[in-house]
Amino acid sequence: xxxxxxxxxxxxxxxxxxxxxxxxxxxxxxxxxxxxxxxxxxxxxxxxxxxxxxxxxxxxxxxxxxxxxxxxxxxxxxxxxxxxxxxxxxxxxxxxxxxxxxxxxxxxxxxxxxxxxxxxxxxxxxxxxxxxxxxxxxxxxxxxxxxxxxxxxxxxxxxxxxxxxxxxxxxxxxxxxxxxxxxxxxxxxxxxxxxxxxxxxxxxxxxxxxxxxxxxxxxxxxxxxxxxxxxxxxxxxxxxxxxxxxxxxxxxxxxxxxxxxxxxxxxxxxxxxxxxxxxxxxxxxxxxxxxxxxxxxxxxxxxxxxxxxxxxxxxxxxxxxxxxxxxxxxxxxxxxxxxxxxxxxxxxxxxxxxx
Numbered sequence: 206x207x208x209x210x211x212x213x214x215x216x217x218x219x220x221x222x223x224x225x226x227x228x229x230x231x232x233x234x235x236x237x238x239x240x241x242x243x244x245x246x247x248x249x250x251x252x253x254x255x256x257x258x259x260x261x262x263x264x265x266x267x268x269x270x271x272x273x274x275x276x277x278x279x280x281x282x283x284x285x286x287x288x289x290x291x292x293x294x295x296x297x298x299x300x301x302x303x304x305x306x307x308x309x310x311x312x313x314x315x316x317x318x319x320x321x322x323x324x325x326x327x328x329x330x331x332x333x334x335x336x337x338x339x340x341x342x343x344x345x346x347x348x349x350x351x352x353x354x355x356x357x358x359x360x361x362x363x364x365x366x367x368x369x370x371x372x373x374x375x376x377x378x379x380x381x382x383x384x385x386x387x388x389x390x391x392x393x394x395x396x397x398x399x400x401x402x403x404x405x406x407x408x409x410x411x412x413x414x415x416x417x418x419x420x421x422x423x424x425x426x427x428x429x430x431x432x433x434x435x436x437x438x439x440x441x442x443x444x445x446x447x448x449x450x451x452x453x454x455x456x457x458x459x460x461x462x463x464x465x466x467x468x469x470x471x472x473x474x475x476x477x478x479x480x481x482x483x484x485x486x487x488x489x490x491x492x493x494x495x496x497x498x499x500x501x502x503x504x505x506x507x508x509x510x511x512x513x514x515x516x517x518x519x520x521x522x523x524x525x526x527x528x529x530x531x532x533x534x535x536x537x538x539x540x541x542x543x544x545x546x547x548x549x550x551x552x553x554x555x556x557x558x559x560x
Contacts, residue, residue, distance in 0.1 A: 243277065243279035243555070244278065244439070244482070244560045245280035245282060245306065245480055245482040246273045246276070246282070246482060246483050247283075247484040248284070248310070251272075252543075253531075253543045264284075266284075266285050267295060267296055270299055276547070276548070278551075279305060280308065280480060280482070281305065281307060282309070282339055282436070283307075284310040285311075285326065285333060285335070287325055287326060288333070293329055293333045297332065297334045301334075306334075307330075307333060307335045308337045308339060308383075308436055308480060309327075309329075309337075311323065311326050311338050312326075313342065314370045314374075320370050320371075323370075324374045327374065327380055331380055336381060337380070337381045337383050337435050339383045339384075340382060340410075341389070342360075342364040342389055343360060344387075346388040348418070348499070348500045351502055352499070354502055354505060356502075357503035361394075368398070372406065372407055376404065379406075380406065381406055382407045382408070383435040383436045385409070385411075386416055387412070387415060388415050388416070391507075409435065409436075410438060411426075411430045411437045412440070413427060413437065414438075415438075417442060417453055418453055418493050420495060420507060420515045422514065423468075424468070424471075427468050427472065428471055431471050431475035432475050434475055436479065436482065437482060438482060439458070439465075439468075439482060439483050440458075440463075440486075441461030441462075441463050441465060441550075442456065442462065442463055443456045443522070443524060444518070444519045445528045446519055446520065446523050447492070448496070449492075449497050450494045450496045450497070450500070451493050451515075451516070452491065452528055453490060454490035454491065454528045454529075455484070455486045455488075457550045458483070458485075458550040458554055459550075462522040466557075469481070469558055481560070483547065483550050487542050487546050489530050490528045490530075529542070
């Protein structure tokens with residue numbers, strides 16, 4: 206078999222066996238591969254500004270694109286929605302003018318009746334210039350949404366049906382749909398979904414911090430999901446101890462405990478064209494109540510060693526000072542903190558990671 210000309214059948218066989226296709230095609234070149242482009246920005250990196258400037262249309266893709274261009278971003282990941290032909294042309298023209306890339310963000314089809322909306326959003330994203338569109342299967346956090354053990358299998362079945370509706374549409378449009386590990390699936394569960402679906406058009410948006418909330422090691426999560434990675438929510442994390450578990454927060458790149466160089470290397474080895482999008486969410490730290498009964502409602506099969514390892518990690522990396530509580534600040538101070546966190550992350554990515 207010529208490794209540079211994989212048939213669809215060969216591709217699916219490789220995906221099923223979890224072999225990184227890009228690494229197979231050119232393993233030696235991928236080993237030292239660095240990102241060929243700069244760092245992109247996810248809209249959620251500006252959750253505060255999005256709220257404050259909602260009336261002025263900050264989250265509008267054209268506005269957000271121009272805003273990120275001013276800050277030196279290489280691209281954006283943003284919901285595009287349903288747009289007319291003229292808007293699509295304007296967005297595509299701005300991308301070309303700025304020399305930036307575009308990734309969309311879309312809501313999965315709930316049922317057959319919703320599939321038409323899903324397809325039209327993908328068409329809009331494609332015409333506007335996006336090749337990858339990110340999505341999530343669960344809007345909330347698993348340990349907060351589900352109160353009973355039987356609720357999680359029901360969610361997984363609904364998600365599977367939704368993916369089966371979406372895959373033929375994505376394939377027909379020759380797009381790539383990237384499912385984020387969104388504090389719902391543990392890594393092995395999402396890998397199982399990708400293997401079952403076995404589609405070259407459906408992969409993963411690897412969030413580098415989310416699965417810590419599910420008692421997983423961040424590096425092991427990245428390694429498990431890397432063979433299916435189309436995109437990345439790139440972030441650094443910090444933790445703080447508390448009686449019912451721990452607190453988890455995004456922090457500027459280079460100030461947390463994640464091994465960011467190893468993460469970049471692992472993902473680039475698996476997909477030489479992957480985009481890294483900063484998701485620096487300036488907010489109060491999340492409560493991970495892993496020492497409460499309610500947290501464990503859907504984690505009955507998670508081994509105790511995962512809890513022990515996570516709590517040990519928290520003790521090891523917990524800071525002496527408390528994590529920032531953003532809601533204690535005034536609006537102007539919140540906006541300043543958000544902008545400072547993003548700019549600090551970009552400096553680190555350029556100086557230390559060669560973005």
